[in-house]
Amino acid sequence: MVAAYLAKYATKGTEVTGHASRRLDEATIDQHADRNGTHTQRLIAACWDLGHPDHPGFDGLRRWAHMLGFGGHFFTKARRYSTTFAALRAARVRYRRAQDTSREYAADAFDRQADLDDETTLIIGDLSYAGSGWKTTGDALLANTAADQARQRRAIGREELAHQLATEDTGLVAA
Secondary structure, three states, rough: HHHHHHHHHHHHOOOOOOOEEEEEEEEEHHHHOOOOOOOOHHHHHHHHHOOOOOOOOOEEEOOOOOHOOOOOOOOOOOOOOOOHHHHHHHHHHHHHHHHHOOOOOHHHOOOOOOOOOOOOOOOOOOOOOOOOOOOHHHHHHHHHHHHHHHHHHHHHHHHHHHHHHHHHHHOOOOO
């Protein structure tokens, strides 16, 4: 159950939650953990708090707080500890087939699929080369313009940083 719960978060992009998956330390924990924040922030805070040396047996939680305390890979194949996605799919199919659709709310809430009992395999037997590059010259122009603007922003950023470091070294403050 724990692996399935964490897999829900592990399979989503962390950018959506505002969290970049990097190891956390004393300097960065306040940016990502909040006991009164979002669900993900509360989980990170709980891992960090439980991983304190005062809580023996939870030593690895601080190291893996950025992964909500889960130090393994969410797609584990350890049969002794976890389950497989095939077993989860089979259990879901059995559950849906056994569902009682005679009740009013069940029919409204769960629209039973007519083809639930049938297994379907889609076979694609014909692949063809569609081409490479941009479809139109307008697409190519837009892509090249965006790439050029990105290069210019990086160059300007480097120049600004070099200027800022030079003024700090000489003691001058830019107005």
